[in-house]
Amino acid sequence: MNRIIEKSHFSEHVVKLVVEAPEVAKARKPGxxxxxxxxxGGERIPLTIADADVAAGTITLVVQEVGVxxxxxCALEPGDCFNDLVGPLGRATAVGKREGTVxxxxxxxxxAPLLPIIKAFKEAGNRVVxxxxxxxxxxxxxxxxxxxxxxxxxxxxxxxxxxxxxxxxAGVEEVIQREHVAEVVAIGPAVMMKFVALLTKKYEVxxxxxxxxxxxxxxxxxxxxxxxxxxxxxxxCVDGPEFDAHQVDFDEMISRMKAYDPYTN
Amino acid sequence: MTDRMxxxxxxxxxxxxxxxxAMPAKERxxxxxxxxxxxxxxxxxxxxxxxxxGLSEEQAVLEATRCLDCPTPxxxxxxxVNIAIPDFIKNIQRRDLPEAARILRKTSALPAVCGRVCPxxxxxxxxxxxxxxxxxxxxxxYLERFAADAERDSADTKIPEIVDNGIRVAVAGSGPAGLxxxxxxxxxxxxxxxxxxxxxxxxxxxxxxxxxxxPNSVVDAELDTLRAMGVRFHANxxxxxxxxxxxxLNMGFRGIFVxxxxxxxxxxxxxxxxxxxxxxxxxxxxxxxxxxxxxPGYDTPVxxxxxxxxxxxxxxxxxxxxxxxxxxxxxxxxxxxxxEAEMPARIEEIAHAREEGVEFLTLHNPVEYIGDxxxxxxxxxxxxxxxxxxDASGRRSFVPVEGDIVTLDIDEAIVSVGVSPNPLIPxxxxxxxxxxxxxxxxxxxxxxxxxxxxxGGDIVRGGATVILAMGDGRKAAASMAEKLLxxx
Numbered sequence: 001m002n003r004i005i006e007k008s009h010f011s012e013h014v015v016k017l018v019v020e021a022p023e024v025a026k027a028r029k030p031g032x033x034x035x036x037x038x039x040x041g042g043e044r045i046p047l048t049i050a051d052a053d054v055a056a057g058t059i060t061l062v063v064q065e066v067g068v069x070x071x072x073x074c075a076l077e078p079g080d081c082f083n084d085l086v087g088p089l090g091r092a093t094a095v096g097k098r099e100g101t102v103x104x105x106x107x108x109x110x111x112a113p114l115l116p117i118i119k120a121f122k123e124a125g126n127r128v129v130x131x132x133x134x135x136x137x138x139x140x141x142x143x144x145x146x147x148x149x150x151x152x153x154x155x156x157x158x159x160x161x162x163x164x165x166x167x168x169x170a171g172v173e174e175v176i177q178r179e180h181v182a183e184v185v186a187i188g189p190a191v192m193m194k195f196v197a198l199l200t201k202k203y204e205v206x207x208x209x210x211x212x213x214x215x216x217x218x219x220x221x222x223x224x225x226x227x228x229x230x231x232x233x234x235x236x237c238v239d240g241p242e243f244d245a246h247q248v249d250f251d252e253m254i255s256r257m258k259a260y261d262p263y264t265n
Numbered sequence: 266m267t268d269r270m271x272x273x274x275x276x277x278x279x280x281x282x283x284x285x286x287a288m289p290a291k292e293r294x295x296x297x298x299x300x301x302x303x304x305x306x307x308x309x310x311x312x313x314x315x316x317x318x319g320l321s322e323e324q325a326v327l328e329a330t331r332c333l334d335c336p337t338p339x340x341x342x343x344x345x346v347n348i349a350i351p352d353f354i355k356n357i358q359r360r361d362l363p364e365a366a367r368i369l370r371k372t373s374a375l376p377a378v379c380g381r382v383c384p385x386x387x388x389x390x391x392x393x394x395x396x397x398x399x400x401x402x403x404x405x406x407y408l409e410r411f412a413a414d415a416e417r418d419s420a421d422t423k424i425p426e427i428v429d430n431g432i433r434v435a436v437a438g439s440g441p442a443g444l445x446x447x448x449x450x451x452x453x454x455x456x457x458x459x460x461x462x463x464x465x466x467x468x469x470x471x472x473x474x475x476x477x478x479x480p481n482s483v484v485d486a487e488l489d490t491l492r493a494m495g496v497r498f499h500a501n502x503x504x505x506x507x508x509x510x511x512x513x514l515n516m517g518f519r520g521i522f523v524x525x526x527x528x529x530x531x532x533x534x535x536x537x538x539x540x541x542x543x544x545x546x547x548x549x550x551x552x553x554x555x556x557x558x559x560x561p562g563y564d565t566p567v568x569x570x571x572x573x574x575x576x577x578x579x580x581x582x583x584x585x586x587x588x589x590x591x592x593x594x595x596x597x598x599x600x601x602x603x604x605e606a607e608m609p610a611r612i613e614e615i616a617h618a619r620e621e622g623v624e625f626l627t628l629h630n631p632v633e634y635i636g637d638x639x640x641x642x643x644x645x646x647x648x649x650x651x652x653x654x655x656d657a658s659g660r661r662s663f664v665p666v667e668g669d670i671v672t673l674d675i676d677e678a679i680v681s682v683g684v685s686p687n688p689l690i691p692x693x694x695x696x697x698x699x700x701x702x703x704x705x706x707x708x709x710x711x712x713x714x715x716x717x718x719x720x721g722g723d724i725v726r727g728g729a730t731v732i733l734a735m736g737d738g739r740k741a742a743a744s745m746a747e748k749l750l751x752x753x
Binding site for chain 2: 039042083084089216219222226259
């Protein structure tokens with residue numbers, strides 16, 4: 001049982017939870033995720049770790065309500081517990097000094113798992129430019145934290161209620177055109193990552209994305225998370241969650257993510 | 266041979282002689298083999314109840330009477346853990362059931378499990394003297410299950426006496442290999458902690474084998490016995506991830522047994538395999554067995570196909586197809602590229618599947634899945650096969666019949682063509698030698714390239730049975746104990 005220590009709302013349907021998990025806090029690296037389970041009959045849900053505090057023995061998770069299980073998670077209050085929490089899972093982000101700008105772009109709650117990666121690239125001595133995108137200003141999260149570790153932050157909203165009006169790709173393209181970008185990291189909805197990948201492929205900028213496919217066990221057993229990357233079958237839970245975005249078959253991934261739509265709500 | 270003789274030393278006891286003399290062999294061999302009472306097929310598919318109901322005491326005692334108590338019992342050689350088979354059987358015959366259970370526990374941490382899921386027809390029972398007489402062998406598996414169940418029902422499980430030696434050992438994985446190792450090490454006095462990645466203890470016994478073949482209550486009773494012996498279990502802990510190798514050493518562990526099991530499901534690499542509704546048997550069974558999908562109060566969804574194709578001919582394929590019938594499939598079909606004679610599944614499982622209305626499309630192999638406009642599977646194209654010469658596996662090979670392709674309407678496909686070893690531990694411990702198949706390389710003592718790490722079960726074998734995994738656990742326990750006690 002892992003206790004919720006702190007809870008805050010980023011928006012009506014997006015919640016930040018600080019959770020007791022001392023071993024995970026110690027072992028995790030940027031890019032890692034955990035699996036949580038809420039309630040006796042709960043589903044196993046993968047969530048990328050947004051932050052960790054080794055001294056306090058806690059990790060931070062950012063959750064968006066999209067279905068039965070995330071609704072249960074978002075209803076948890078400080079003092080409540082996850083029935084189960086396991087991790088850290090997946091491969092950590094390959095962070096290092098790059099010959100040029102590292103451009104980090106996050107869409108919606110994708111900004112949460114992006115934050116530790118931004119932090120790590122900054123600490124590795126890179127110039128980091130971040131592009132945060134959402135439908136409107138209420139859905140832009142963690143702007144202050146991202147700004148703390150970025151040399152520059154661009155905000156893009158669909159309706160122009162914050163930053164500039166436009167899609168994430170407009171912001172990314174602007175940065176690529178004006179300075180030498182060595183690597184792009186894109187985390188967000190599959191459709192967003194797909195279009196960022198299409199754009200950066202045009203400019204031949206290496207791009208990493210973090211996939212949030214369906215998982216059951218999350219430990220390399222069920223194969224629900226499988227996706228073709230560069231024509232090869234890969235398992236997001238153990239081979240990922242990060243892959244070369246130019247090689248990922250996003251259309252396949254997007255189609256497979258709907259596999260259980262008639263069964264959940 | 267020496268092992269076999271040791272295992273049969275009780276044969277000279279006066280009571281065993283009396284039993285042998287009480288009835289001539291001719292009379293005993295005339296007794297027909299016990300028939301396992303079971304639920305009728307049409308009823309079974311309406312629920313998850315255990316199919317085999319177990320022998321009554323009268324049936325068991327009569328079956329035990331059939332055993333000739335051979336001077337050199339070959340059945341023991343057929344058992345991967347060399348259970349003292351005649352000894353426990355003759356105790357059933359004299360109705361000393363606690364003693365029968367005690368004998369089983371000496372060599373097996375999970376007798377109630379083995380009595381249910383072991384392929385006895387290929388092991389102990391295949392070596393029974395009755396086969397030579399062209400008669401059905403003694404039902405050793407039924408009797409093992411009977412003795413183990415009787416012990417559990419009596420609520421009088423004997424906890425072996427343990428003399429602690431204070432040496433800590435860790436186990437990664439709580440499936441059959443890990444549990445068997447844990448039980449053996451604890452009996453030897455070691456302080457044992459078992460770490461499990463999932464939220465339930467039991468590994469494949471929980472996530473894989475369905476309730477109708479192995480009820481969870483049976484597994485839980487075995488786990489309770491281990492707990493009562495002092496074995497500690499930790500769910501949600503992944504060795505190599507949550508706790509590193511160095512963490513374990515710092516915690517005071519002097520030996521580590523890696524039994525992390527099978528992992529990545531294999532797919533066939535044919536077009537359409539990425540369609541929604543095509544999944545591995547691991548995914549299908551885990552959703553239902555571990556996550557409770559399809560039952561009220563459980564959040565995990567599962568596809569309830571009306572026409573379900575299960576690809577493969579092993580026990581996992583049978584578990585999947587029989588589960589599909591129970592989930593309401595009108596047509597549940599086994600698609601297998603060879604003929605029924607070559608199927609790796611247990612004969613009993615194939616028979617049970619057939620009784621439950623499962624259709625068998627043998628000599629068929631999928632070549633392509635067909636999807637609808639929503640990306641969901643709606644059909645499969647099958648290549649017809651014919652049998653050829655025996656191949657490297659000793660089974661007859663399969664040869665495509667040129668141009669003979671049939672299309673079948675389906676709305677769910679479950680791929681059950683094997684698994685690769687779980688990559689988590691091999692990937693995360695530097696210096697651990699791994700074979701080109703991804704299994705952990707070990708020597709005859711089950712020791713890996715790292716002196717403190719031993720390994721066994723599917724992480725070493727790639728994919729095997731419960732009993733072979735348990736045999737590895739026993740072997741690793743014996744060699745690790747010897748090493749640690751010599752160092753102490």
